[in-house]
Amino acid sequence: MSGTSRIIDVRASILEDNGKNSEALRRSLSGRGVFLVNLMGSPGSGKTSLLAALLPLLSPPLRPAVLEADLDSRVDADALEARGWKAVQLRTGGFCHLDAFMARRGLAELGVLPPEDGIPGVPNDAGPDSPFDIVFLENVGNLICTAQVDTGAHLNLALLSVPEGDDKPLKYPVMFAKADAVVVTKTDYLDREDFDVEAVRRRVEGIRPDSRLFTVSARTGMGMPELARFLQEKIRT
Amino acid sequence: MSGTSRIIDVRASILEDNGKNSEALRRSLSGRGVFLVNLMGSPGSGKTSLLAALLPLLSPPLRPAVLEADLDSRVDADALEARGWKAVQLRTGGFCHLDAFMARRGLAELGVLPPEDGIPGVPNDAGPDSPFDIVFLENVGNLICTAQVDTGAHLNLALLSVPEGDDKPLKYPVMFAKADAVVVTKTDYLDREDFDVEAVRRRVEGIRPDSRLFTVSARTGMGMPELARFLQEKIRT
Numbered sequence: 001m002s003g004t005s006r007i008i009d010v011r012a013s014i015l016e017d018n019g020k021n022s023e024a025l026r027r028s029l030s031g032r033g034v035f036l037v038n039l040m041g042s043p044g045s046g047k048t049s050l051l052a053a054l055l056p057l058l059s060p061p062l063r064p065a066v067l068e069a070d071l072d073s074r075v076d077a078d079a080l081e082a083r084g085w086k087a088v089q090l091r092t093g094g095f096c097h098l099d100a101f102m103a104r105r106g107l108a109e110l111g112v113l114p115p116e117d118g119i120p121g122v123p124n125d126a127g128p129d130s131p132f133d134i135v136f137l138e139n140v141g142n143l144i145c146t147a148q149v150d151t152g153a154h155l156n157l158a159l160l161s162v163p164e165g166d167d168k169p170l171k172y173p174v175m176f177a178k179a180d181a182v183v184v185t186k187t188d189y190l191d192r193e194d195f196d197v198e199a200v201r202r203r204v205e206g207i208r209p210d211s212r213l214f215t216v217s218a219r220t221g222m223g224m225p226e227l228a229r230f231l232q233e234k235i236r237t
Numbered sequence: 238m239s240g241t242s243r244i245i246d247v248r249a250s251i252l253e254d255n256g257k258n259s260e261a262l263r264r265s266l267s268g269r270g271v272f273l274v275n276l277m278g279s280p281g282s283g284k285t286s287l288l289a290a291l292l293p294l295l296s297p298p299l300r301p302a303v304l305e306a307d308l309d310s311r312v313d314a315d316a317l318e319a320r321g322w323k324a325v326q327l328r329t330g331g332f333c334h335l336d337a338f339m340a341r342r343g344l345a346e347l348g349v350l351p352p353e354d355g356i357p358g359v360p361n362d363a364g365p366d367s368p369f370d371i372v373f374l375e376n377v378g379n380l381i382c383t384a385q386v387d388t389g390a391h392l393n394l395a396l397l398s399v400p401e402g403d404d405k406p407l408k409y410p411v412m413f414a415k416a417d418a419v420v421v422t423k424t425d426y427l428d429r430e431d432f433d434v435e436a437v438r439r440r441v442e443g444i445r446p447d448s449r450l451f452t453v454s455a456r457t458g459m460g461m462p463e464l465a466r467f468l469q470e471k472i473r474t
Contacts, residue, residue, distance in 0.1 A: 042280040043380050043409065044401025071381065073407040094411065096333060096381040141408070143280050144308065144333040144379055163400035163423065164281025170310040171378070172280065174331065186400065192426075 018149060022100035025107075025152030034112050035134045035235045036103070038151045040175065041159030043141030046185040048076045049218040050159065051136055055085055057228035058134065062235070065132040067106040069098050069140050076138060086110065086132070096145035100152040103137055110135065134235065143168065147175040155234055158182050162189040166196045169203035176204050181212040183227065188217040255386060259337035262344075262389030271349050272371045272472045273340070275388045277412065278396030279405075280378030283422040285313045286455040287396065288373055292322055294465035295371065299472070302369040304343040306335050306377050313375060323347065323369070333382035337389040340374055347372065371472060380405065384412040392471055395419050399426040403433045406440035413441050418449040420464060425454040 029036050039047050048068070055064050066087040068076040077089035088109045090102055107113045112130045137153060139146045147158075158179035160168050163186060169176045176182065182204050184197060197215055204211050212230065216223035266273050276284050285305070292301050303324040305313040314326035325346045327339055344350045349367045374390060376383045384395075395416035397405050400423060406413045413419065419441050421434060434452055441448050449467065453460035 042378070042401075043405055044279060044398070070408045072410050073404070075404050075407055094381075094385065096379070140381065141279070142333070142379060142381055144331075144377065145382065148331065161281070161400065163398065163426070164279075167310070167312050168280055170312055171307045173309050189400070189429075 015149065018099045018101070021104070022150035022152040025100045025104055026154060028113065029107075029152070029154070032112070032130050033133055034107075034130050035155070036107075036137060036151070036153040037134065037231065038137045038139055038146075038153035038156045039159065040139045040143070040146045040156065040179070041141065041185075042143050042161070042164055045141070045159040045161040045164065046218055047138045047141070047159055048079055050183065050185060050216065051080060051085075051138065052083055053216075053218040053221060053224050054228060054231075055080075055083075057224055058231065062134050062232070063132045064134045064136065065110050065112070067103065067110070067135060067137045069102070069106075069138060071095075071140065092140055096140055096142045097149045098137065098139050098146070098151050099149050103151045103153075106137070107135065134231070143172040143175045147172070147178045155231075156180050159185050160200065161186040162193050162195045165193075166200050166203075169200060169207060173207050176207045176211070179204075179208070179211060181214060181230065184213065184215045186217060186219075187215050187222060188219050252386065255336045255338070258341070259387035259389040262337045262341055263391060265350065266344070266389070266391070269349070269367050270370055271344075271367050272392070273344075273374060273388070273390040274371065274468065275374045275376055275383075275390035275393045276396065277376045277380070277383045277393065277416070278378065278422075279380050279398070279401055282378070282396040282398040282401065283455055284375045284378070284396055285316055287420065287422060287453065288317060288322075288375065289320055290453075290455040290458060290461050291465060291468075292317075292320075294461055295468065299371050299469070300369045301371045301373065302347050302349070304340065304347070304372060304374045306339070306343075306375060308332075308377065329377055333377055333379050334386045335374065335376050335383070335388050336386050340388045340390075343374070344372065371468070380409040380412045384409070384415045392468075393417050396422050397437065398423040399430050399432045402430075403437050403440075406437060406444060410444050413444045413448070416441075416445070416448060418451060418467065421450065421452045423454060423456075424452050424459060425456050 041047050069090045074089035077087040080087040088106050090106050108115050156179050201213050214227045306327045311326035314324040317324040325343050327343050345352045393416050438450050451464045
């Protein structure tokens with residue numbers, strides 16, 4: 001396992017650097033009155049559809065924008081821009097997650113933070129006021145890597161879609177430990193799937209007792225106002 | 238990006254080692270008449286359900302066994318054992334994929350290969366006959382990391398479930414380049430989802446023209462005999 005331990009050593013030192021960058025990024029965003037939400041979930045768990053249903057409930061009074069991360073394509077940014085939202089697509093190439101450095105770059109492109117000042121990952125909080133006060137970072141579709149890396153967000157949401165199955169907290173505990181709230185999506189499938197929402201609740205509580213659970217359907221709008229209210233409360237505190 | 242390039246350097250050297258191990262593993266399995274199939278897909282794409290529907294169609298004449306990989310839990314191995322199949326659960330901890338070394342360990346546990354002989358990752362093909370002639374490696378639920386690492390399998394299958402959406406080949410091209418065949422699962426959802434099978438076919442062909450496409454439903458059994466026939470042909474050639 002020498003190869004694997006080499007990766008673990010390098011990862012540990014890089015995660016330490018990222019830890020500092022993400023703390024600095026979070027402080028800088030707070031200073032500018034911008035709230036960053038990190039949206040994580042499997043490919044196809046409904047992250048973009050959730051945003052399309054959620055953003056109209058936040059705006060106004062909030063001014064939201066979106067950073068979309070994918071290995072390739074700009075399908076998701078295009079989908080949100082077609083609905084009139086400001087969205088920037090980040091291409092990660094082979095990388096299975098975003099870090100604070102990549103988030104920083106996208107935030108500069110949104111005009112939330114000024115362009116980088118030569119110190120990668122360390123934000124510079126000079127510059128004009130931010131045009132947005134809540135930014136959603138739609139992370140790469142992945143239940144593993146994304147949970148291991150701090151993006152600098154103030155709030156971490158994990159999506160779990162009904163067709164994926166209610167066993168996911170057992171299989172991907174790191175994700176459900178990181179998530180401040182779990183959003184069960186595509187609940188319009190509950191009539192067809194053997195998916196036990198209460199089992200998910202118990203499993204999530206076993207991993208992280210203070211986590212909140214929301215059940216939503218982007219298709220029908222069910223549960224969306226509750227999630228919007230939760231975000232609005234989080235921003236105020 | 239110095240941190241990131243450090244990871245890329247270490248990864249490259251580890252992938253080179255894994256390349257040698259996986260070639261050796263594949264040769265050793267071929268020598269023992271064992272065919273290894275690597276099953277990749279998102280969390281909840283239906284990998285275990287596919288196996289539960291597929292294995293009865295292969296056996297007899299084939300003698301199948303399963304290696305299940307997850308970060309944690311033994312939910313999937315238990316599910317298949319409850320149906321009478323031999324299944325070994327591999328726990329990857331924080332790792333988002335399997336490599337040849339981990340596959341080698343699971344194959345030894347199945348009795349397909351003898352226990353390791355002190356050279357990690359390099360198989361030893363002495364020992365009694367294998368009790369199985371086809372082994373399915375259900376990889377970690379992930380569309381990114383799993384595509385980047387050779388497990389030593391003879392055939393790579395990528396699952397794409399209908400609720401995930403037909404845009405996945407655009408977003409995860411490395412996975413669809415690696416897959417010898419793409420299996421569209423949960424086609425019983427086609428009546429509810431705006432999922433275009435022909436668009437998937439075109440997108441996959443654009444990435445890898447020789448890839449095969451199957452459409453199946455583990456729930457109804459639709460398409461399963463065709464997939465079983467494809468595997469039986471692959472084993473013979």
